Amino acid sequence: MTPIAPPDDEQGHPGQTAEQTAGQPLLPLAGQTPPIRADAARNRTRLLEAAARLVAERGPEQLTMEAVAAAASVGKGTVFRRFGDRGGLLMALLDHSERLYQESFLTGPPPLGPGAPPVRRLEEFGIATLRHLAAHRALLLAAEPEACRRFEPPPRRLALTHLTALLREAGTGGDAELLAHTLAGHLDVALLHHLTERRGMPLERLEAGWLDLVARITRT
Template structure:
């Protein structure tokens, strides 16, 4: 997946071609109102500066003070915009997550609409694995609360999406619990440990994902 994809509008029922299922909308449900154009530009400028600092010095050295200096604004502006360092990392993740969301909500099949649900589920795992591998430093730095990741809008959206695909495949069992099991396999900390700590290749992890999907949601 390359290039920057636009944010998506709310999708109508059955937009993905799966009868009787509504694809979740992009972004946090019930989130804050849209920013004014100038505020949105300022937020984007801060996030771009934060991305530059992240690439240059890593997550450990990305502080609110460093961001304020890089963006040429007061430290108070940064704190008002993001709340704290964890809020900054979550905003960065949201900024990057939208490309992944766009791919599985409206991109080409088999990840996006137009392919059978089981094929979309198989494609979902490798896409998320590579996303988690590429952004693990920011994701792990944002985890200041062990419970908070489960309530992040992007995670809730992934859960809803996987539940939708499981139900469309006719998989037996509790779709929500099975979806949590599948997403647990894609957890950033686990992926980083297996790749960096155990020296496993992404190809091996992807093969494991396909095996897990075949067992929990076998093709019809």
């Protein structure tokens, strides 16, 4: 299991209220951070230590906010004030690894970092990301507990098998099952909602994107 992050209370840190509200906590974020008060900082590290201990003992999915608060001898409200929500706390736990990972492809040496040809960097980025995810899978999954269920509902499974069958029938090479997942990823309510509402894309653009994607993927 991953040794979690050292509670490296890298001093200042975000602060203000929830650790990831509006400002990006895990991004380089050069922006000035309203300094945190001394007692708050102390509680923050106590909370992170307690959380890390509990995660190590009982696994991330068993972690409850109340338990963390209790283990750190701190009020529940404090936990929420500091980390916003359960996900925020879990993420804070792997803040350290996350930074390393981000630096590796933002400013690290090629071929992952700048300097290599873009396609090469794409390849490396995927590999690095997959390994990063695998390494912290437990924590990351615990941060969005519903995530696993996304593939269970029968409609999704049906779409998947349908896509797989069509891909096979089309005689496209490659890993049909994997490619089916890729295609299915494009046909996801959450994605649709995000792109149309948050990003303002019209449905037509998604449809055009789908046709293009099918073309690229089935191209022998």
